[in-house]
Amino acid sequence: xxxxxxxxxxxxxxxxxxxxxxxxxxxxxxxxxxxxxxxxxxxxxxxxxxxxxxxxxxxxxxxxxxxxxxxxxxxxxxxxxxxxxxxxxxxxxxxxxxxxxxxxxxxxxxxxxxxxxxxxxxxxxxxxxxxxxxxxxxxxxxxxxxxxxxxxxxxxxxxxxxxxxxxxxxxxxxxxxxxxxxxxxxxxxxxxxxxxxxxxxxxxxxxxxxxxxxxxxxxxxxxxxxx
Numbered sequence: 659x660x661x662x663x664x665x666x667x668x669x670x671x672x673x674x675x676x677x678x679x680x681x682x683x684x685x686x687x688x689x690x691x692x693x694x695x696x697x698x699x700x701x702x703x704x705x706x707x708x709x710x711x712x713x714x715x716x717x718x719x720x721x722x723x724x725x726x727x728x729x730x731x732x733x734x735x736x737x738x739x740x741x742x743x744x745x746x747x748x749x750x751x752x753x754x755x756x757x758x759x760x761x762x763x764x765x766x767x768x769x770x771x772x773x774x775x776x777x778x779x780x781x782x783x784x785x786x787x788x789x790x791x792x793x794x795x796x797x798x799x800x801x802x803x804x805x806x807x808x809x810x811x812x813x814x815x816x817x818x819x820x821x822x823x824x825x826x827x828x829x830x831x832x833x834x835x836x837x838x839x840x841x842x843x844x845x846x847x848x849x850x851x852x853x854x855x856x857x858x859x860x861x862x863x864x865x866x867x868x869x870x871x872x873x874x875x876x877x878x879x880x881x882x883x884x885x
Contacts, residue, residue, distance in 0.1 A: 662758060665789055668751050672739070675747045679780040686774075686784055688843055691793050691851040692765055695721050698859060699764035700868025701756075701786075703749040704876040706884070712736045713883065714752040715876035717868060718762045722858060724867045731879045732756035742802065743777050746785035753786060765793065766847075766855065770869045772796040773844035775819055775827035777803055787845030794844030795852040796827070797866055801840055811835050814857060828853050836864050 666678050698721045705712045711733060718728040732755035738748040749771075772781030773796030781802070787794025801819070806829045809815040813834045819827035819842070827842030830853055841853050859866035865873065 662754050662789065664754070668738070668747065670747065672741055672744055675738075675744050676778065679744075679778045679785070682788060683778060683780045683784070685788055686779070686843075687846045688848060689846055690848050691846075691855060695765045695855070697721055697727060697762060697764045697766075698855070698868050699760075699767045700770070700866070700870070700872035701753055701767060702770040702869055702872035702876045703753060704873075704880045706880070710735050710737060711883070712749060712752045713876050713880045714749070714756040715872045715879060716753070716756045716760060717871040717875055718760065718764045719859075719868050719871065721765070724859065724861065726871060728760060728762045729871075729875050730756045730759035731875060732759070733879065733883060745771065746780075746782040749782060750786055750789075754789070757790065767792050767794045767844070768797050768856065768859065768866055768868045769794060769844060770797065770799070770865075770873065772798050772802050772840065773827070773842040773847075775802060775804060775821075775840060775842035779826070781842070781844075783842070783844030787847075791846075793846040795847055795855065796840075796842040796844050797856050797869060798840040798842075799865075801829075809838055813860075816853065825849070830856060832857065832860050832866070833862065833864050839864065
């Protein structure tokens with residue numbers, strides 16, 4: 659089992675959580691992704707509305723062929739409330755519990771969530787990328803903040819996601835004539851490389867294969883738990 663050195667306590671109040679985000683964001687590194695990527699992990703979290711039981715899945719895929727190498731899951735009771743902008747404090751502990759079970763050490767991690775596309779530039783992909791000290795990318799299905807022009811309808815078309823005049827991510831069409839995803843830097847990554855990897859991890863569907871497989875795995879875990 660992997661040992662993870664957390665950078666702070668998870669048992670905090672919302673005001674303290676915001677302060678932690680402000681304090682840690684200066685440690686985020688923006689740089690090119692590794693030149694040789696052999697494995698990519700996808701991470702997703704699921705729960706029933708109103709429940710304090712959260713489920714997480716980490717799926718490691720070989721790259722570029724995208725065969726599944728490993729799947730780990732975890733479930734935890736989490737008391738931190740659902741507050742937009744603070745989801746990493748609600749979802750972080752169960753993700754780390756699943757990560758600790760990994761045997762493989764993936765080169766890059768794609769989160770179903772945001773990175774720098776966050777009010778304090780410290781979303782789930784940034785927060786956990788920093789804790790794990792891993793190149794991390796946020797690939798969210800919906801926008802948290804920012805404005806953008808609708809990208810073209812072809813796969814690979816994109817537009818800038820802006821907060822005021824700052825580029826905080828890209829709105830990327832991963833499948834022709836299908837709703838775009840929101841890509842942002844998590845940690846030890848760059849925006850151009852993040853967009854390219856998300857596209858390279860596609861299999862003609864909207865979601866990149868690592869997070870799509872994580873989504874399937876975590877929902878299977880949740881279904882079996884309640885069954």
